[in-house]
Amino acid sequence: MLAACILCGAQYPLAAKPMRYRCTCGGLLEIIQSFGHVEAEKMKDLFHKRLGERHSAAASGVWRYKELIAPDLPENMIVTRNEGNTGLYEAPSVQAFVGIRRLWLKAQSENPSGSFKDNGMTTAVSHGRSLGYTGFACTSTGNTSSSLAMYASTSGDSSLVLLPDHDISINKVLQTTAFGAKVYAFPGSYDDGIKWLEAHAEDLGLYICNSVNPVRIEGQKSIIYEIAQDLNWKLPDWILLPGGALSNAAALGKGLQDLFSLGFITKMPRVAIIQAEGASPFHRMIAQSSCILLPEPCPHTAASALNIGNPPSWRKARWTLDRTNGVTASVSDDEIMEAKACIDRSGIGCEPASAAAVAGLRKLVLAGTIHRDETAVCLLTGHLLKDTDAIRAYHLNNHPLAGSLPLRNEIVHVNLDSDLRSRLSAATGRN
Template structure:
């Protein structure tokens, strides 16, 4: 079964066991292209169901359970896994569904991955490829989640991790993970887009393997968010999948997953995809409104640090996803993001700010009549609630500059007496 790398711009193809992550001929983005004709006889609903009952380390991974669709035909010892995936698909509580405006809302919580974000699925694919090509060091630019994941997966694989952060733009909870996992951590005077430019230059001139989302093997791992979600739904396709959009790796991966699943006959129709950007980091939204497939970068600013990206590297692949899925793009304010986060948190599920953009986006699209209240909607939560505890505490203590804590759950302080406690308990 042949898998190749193919440039989405010039169409040139290359063997899949290469260390470059963009097209050597034109610099375009690469796809991992599988032989779908051969795969038709190799994958089935029954195969994936059987693997659910296995204790084999690859079958227990929510990425490698679907390995034929990700990176097939490698020796078992080459695959890197921390048991990623296997994340919960929650039925939203009635209160949360009412807030979002839909009666059938589910939330796929990728914050339940080992390092607390969806990036673990991508790193399972990307670090596996790093080992395959004989890399000794890996590098990324990060707003936090990528660094935490790469540092962890590099450590378990015996690779050195080099992480570059935009100074002052990353929550401490995320930096702490990268430090704990032993990466070499570097702060850059600039934003994420400045930092990624340095990392891309370093990957071209230094012996390091690039693991940002332009790496096509990362996106293969992230495809399994969609594959696993559909498996959990018994392969019933929802009307809508709603995802936050920052660097647009997930949006790109989702479209590719859906197209491949439809071509293979594993699903019977395509859902529509809605990509939600923050108002202060909205280059895809601006292009969508203009009807233009041309990216115009913006200077990004939003409380949702994980999507604070103004020059998304996967723009072209995300635009392709919109075409494949008859998709839409919307934007939401920081106020809407934090209010939606408070609702997701209060439902007992919890998420980081960027994740809540999906719920805020559903609410806006329902208000605009794009999503109908009776549609089946799956929203993607990308990160754990403790990824940005500072944002949680500031919201509930009404200390976020320029934002209203609409659903604040304030901390109480009482004297050391039972009577004072009783006064707080409703009769």
């Protein structure tokens, strides 16, 4: 496996310890794939046949595409939970909410640990094991940590997780501890944790599974492969996704480039990266036509998974925008929670960060950036129950945000002897 620096182009082998995440110049690395052996039509047939797999690595919605992700990784090193294979849904009520002709929601919340992180974590942990690592580490606002802890436990290895001690969902922390990770909360930000790991992980025998790891990005490419296959290799006009650390945007762009250059698709969709207003340094950079990202010193948003002020993959995400004629937008917490309530009511559900994609789509449609007659896919990155505090705040009348809360659904306390029957009779018009 070979990787190249995204800044200077220097190349590094990734087939032996120590694992390398950055170039000597400081730039992040990107895996170089050689696809000379790939014939698109034959591969399409192979990927279709693998949909019937149940008891091999090919049953995974990631490893189904092994030839495009990690062709040289030994099969016996693969750690999988049959990740991927997540639903691509049409939701008429959400489509009406955003005002577009046709909309699909890619529910990455259906992954084993409940988020899109599984698509990349399976490749990262598998690669780390192939190099001889038995300890894995990350810093996280929640989803990365729970995914890592699950895969490390699955493989019988250990995991260490660093968590900021504020503005994170306790649900994700509890999930991480239940899977057996050693969890350390620290005063500081996500960015502080990343810097600490990059400085100390190798000395501690730890393999880093954050988005600075280029192998993880290869696994996350499978999300766009799945969408393309589900839509018979004809992608919509737009693909929208939330932007936190921006690893998903980086992976999306790399996967789209693969599909287009290999002839799997003939038209490149446009990409929109949506950030929360309280944590939107990437959007601000794009809006100001700047080439340098200025970190948000104190990021804060109700969408805790987006609470990242210095996204490490911003250069790769910019490459995605450049190659797809993409755009960015930022949305308020109020807009995020309104979109979340709509998605929840559709029967699909998501955590607040996921809803940023739908809120951003609505905003871009209203602004005329996205035409009402166009089509789109929104990525829902995390499960409804990843952040129950947000659900409680919205529906149980303790919501800290402004707005009319049009879909609030309170719990009504009644007396079964008489009160409930009279309430139900009044509601239905029956005596």
